[in-house]
Amino acid sequence: MNKILLEALDNALDNISADDPMETIIDSNGKDVDEDALLKELNTLFTPVLIMQSYEKDISAKSNADIAESGILTERNVINFDDESRMAQLIAVCSKLIARQKNTPAWQAFEKAAKVKKEAALKIQSEENDEAKTLAQKYLVMVSTTNLNSVARDAAQDLLPQTNK
Numbered sequence: 261m262n263k264i265l266l267e268a269l270d271n272a273l274d275n276i277s278a279d280d281p282m283e284t285i286i287d288s289n290g291k292d293v294d295e296d297a298l299l300k301e302l303n304t305l306f307t308p309v310l311i312m313q314s315y316e317k318d319i320s321a322k323s324n325a326d327i328a329e330s331g332i333l334t335e336r337n338v339i340n341f342d343d344e345s346r347m348a349q350l351i352a353v354c355s356k357l358i359a360r361q362k363n364t365p366a367w368q369a370f371e372k373a374a375k376v377k378k379e380a381a382l383k384i385q386s387e388e389n390d391e392a393k394t395l396a397q398k399y400l401v402m403v404s405t406t407n408l409n410s411v412a413r414d415a416a417q418d419l420l421p422q423t424n425k
Contacts, residue, residue, distance in 0.1 A: 305353060306350060
């Protein structure tokens with residue numbers, strides 16, 4: 261879940277920029293930051309992460325048992341995000357927001373790389389869509405019929421109709 265939230269944060273940072281990163285002119289010398297604007301943006305971007313992480317801390321014993329019973333490793337049962345890790349996430353987001361506002365060369369490189377990554381991901385998804393859909397359907401059928409964990413079976417069964425769209 262945390263990985264998904266962090267990817268969403270990165271995507272949000274990518275999509276907020278109004279300028280085309282391929283045509284941006286570097287101008288970062290001595291530029292001050294607008295702290296109020298950054299705080300407002302952090303409130304929008306990072307507060308959902310804080311809320312979700314808080315909920316994750318309160319996960320029920322039943323859910324933990326289901327995850328453990330499934331026999332798979334998930335981010336939740338491999339990595340437990342403590343306050344130090346959560347603070348590191350917040351600082352990483354703050355760093356990107358400041359760099360973006362200053363329009364530093366590092367930000368421009370990050371933005372260009374994000375654009376290339378997004379375009380490549382979309383191309384791969386488009387090119388492999390039919391095979392991926394078939395593989396996803398086979399996977400969901402396998403989980404819904406053979407997995408020992410009832411939560412996993414039910415989740416796969418619920419998602420299976422989406423593969424026919």
